[in-house]
Amino acid sequence: MNELLDRLPYARFLNLQTQMNGDEVTVVMPFADQLIGNPMLPALHGGSTAALLEMTAMAQIALAFPSSRLPRPINVTVAYLRTGRPVDVFARAEISRAGRRIAHVQAEAWQESRSRPIASLTAHFLLEES
Amino acid sequence: MHDSFVDAILPQLAAGAAHTGALGFIFDGLHDGAPRIRVPWRPDLVGDPDTGVLAGGLVTTLLDHIGGLAVWTAMDAFHPIATLDLRVDYMRAARPGVDLLAQASCYRLTPTIAFVRGWAFEDDPADPVAAAQSAYVLNRSRSSTKPAPAGDVGA
Numbered sequence: 001m002n003e004l005l006d007r008l009p010y011a012r013f014l015n016l017q018t019q020m021n022g023d024e025v026t027v028v029m030p031f032a033d034q035l036i037g038n039p040m041l042p043a044l045h046g047g048s049t050a051a052l053l054e055m056t057a058m059a060q061i062a063l064a065f066p067s068s069r070l071p072r073p074i075n076v077t078v079a080y081l082r083t084g085r086p087v088d089v090f091a092r093a094e095i096s097r098a099g100r101r102i103a104h105v106q107a108e109a110w111q112e113s114r115s116r117p118i119a120s121l122t123a124h125f126l127l128e129e130s
Numbered sequence: 131m132h133d134s135f136v137d138a139i140l141p142q143l144a145a146g147a148a149h150t151g152a153l154g155f156i157f158d159g160l161h162d163g164a165p166r167i168r169v170p171w172r173p174d175l176v177g178d179p180d181t182g183v184l185a186g187g188l189v190t191t192l193l194d195h196i197g198g199l200a201v202w203t204a205m206d207a208f209h210p211i212a213t214l215d216l217r218v219d220y221m222r223a224a225r226p227g228v229d230l231l232a233q234a235s236c237y238r239l240t241p242t243i244a245f246v247r248g249w250a251f252e253d254d255p256a257d258p259v260a261a262a263q264s265a266y267v268l269n270r271s272r273s274s275t276k277p278a279p280a281g282d283v284g285a
Contacts, residue, residue, distance in 0.1 A: 009176040010185030034152040037195075045149035046213045047194045051187020070178050073186045077217040 004062050008070075011055050014048060018059060025063055027056040029089045036086065044084030046119070049109050052091050053078060053121035057105040060093040061125055071103065071125040082118040087111050089118065101127055136202050140165055143199055143208075150195060153188065158231060165199040166233040167192060171226070182226030189230070189250050190218050193262035196232040197246040201266050204236035204244065209270045211244070216264040224259045228252045234262070242268055 005011040005018050005027065014035070017028040029035070029052045037045025054076055061071040093107035107121040108114075137160070144150065144157035144167050153175065158166040169175070169184075169192055177185030194216050201211055224230055233255065234248030248262040249255050 007179060008185070009174045009179060010187055013174045014187075034148050036148040037150070039147055040210075045147065045191065045195075046216075047187070047191025048149055050190045050194065050216070051185065054187045054190065070180075072223075073218075073220050075217065075219045076186070076190065077215060078190070079215040080213050083212070 004059055005055060008055070010051065014051060014055075016052065016055055023063065024092060025056065025059045027052060027059060027091050029091070031087050031089075041083060042086050044086065044089070046078070046080050046084070049080075049084050049089060049119045050076070050078045050121070052089055053093075053107045053109055053119060054123065056091040056109075057093040057107050057121065057123055057125065060095060060107075061098070061103050061105065061127070064095055065098060065103070065127060067128065069128060071127055074102070074124040074126050076121055076123040079120050080118070081120065082116065084109075084118050085111060090114070093121075098127065103127055134206050136206050136208055139208065140199060140203070143202060144195070149191075153191065155192070155195065160203070161233055163203070164233040164235050165196060165203050166231055167196050167199070169230045169232075171229055176226075181223065183223040184230055186218075186220060189220070189224070189260050190216065190262075192230065192232045193218055193234070193248045193250055193260065194264065196234040197236075197248050197262060197264045198266065200234035200236040200246050200248065201239075201244040201268070204239055205268075205270075207270075209268060211266045211268055214243070214265040214267050216262060218260050218262045220260045221258055224250070225252055230259065239268075241270070244268060 141157035238245040
């Protein structure tokens with residue numbers, strides 16, 4: 001399973017690390033200077049957190065619905081709840097519903113405490129072309 | 131097109147942070163008043179190695195960032211802003227090996243919120259790879275010299 005994200009160049013660019021707990025995937029984005037979007041605060045670039053959330057959703061779908069093809073995002077909505085501080089970020093995703101072609105996924109990213117998420121994602125993914 | 135302080139610092143705002151620098155963002159001018167960023171295609175920015183298509187997460191980052199530039203352009207001032215939320219529709223895969231462009235327009239500024247639409251495309255804004263609808267929270271009070279105009283949306 002670790003190989004899934006390791007295979008994806010952009011996941012490697014963000015140095016995403018996959019942890020498995022039963023049927024649940026946790027993805028870690030270790031802090032790195034190159035993730036900083038606002039050097040004054042400093043704060044992570046929201047886009048890096050959004051990318052983490054999207055990759056986490058893809059990893060969770062790929063685990064639940066093994067396929068030769070990667071799930072492809074149709075649309076994603078990201079809400080930024082708190083400033084991303086310059087420390088590691090964790091993310092988990094839940095598949096709300098998956099049909100034959102389309103999956104609806106929700107995901108959250110957090111830092112020190114899972115009860116204080118820094119961002120949430122709601123997204124649809126295409127599982128396979130009809 | 132006007133020459134203002136914000137116009138002068140747009141290249142820095144586009145690419146000056148560590149993340150945008152690492153992604154290779156380049157300010158690509160104002161087009162009918164809309165700021166544009168170019169991302170040269172790079173193999174390490176690809177989402178699916180089987181297709182060579184740039185990662186969705188990169189497109190989201192690009193649209194988030196170009197939206198911020200559109201807000202500063204609309205305010206014609208630099209104040210701290212934060213993305214409140216962002217929706218991205220991925221209409222089609224980006225063409226492998228080709229630079230990606232994005233531009234955005236802030237179509238409504240209230241005292242506290244900016245509403246933005248943005249597009250990512252290779253060469254024709256009318257044939258977008260992805261479209262974004264986003265909202266940004268403004269923190270004018272921290273550095274503003276002008277009072278905020280009255281708005282009709284509370285936030």
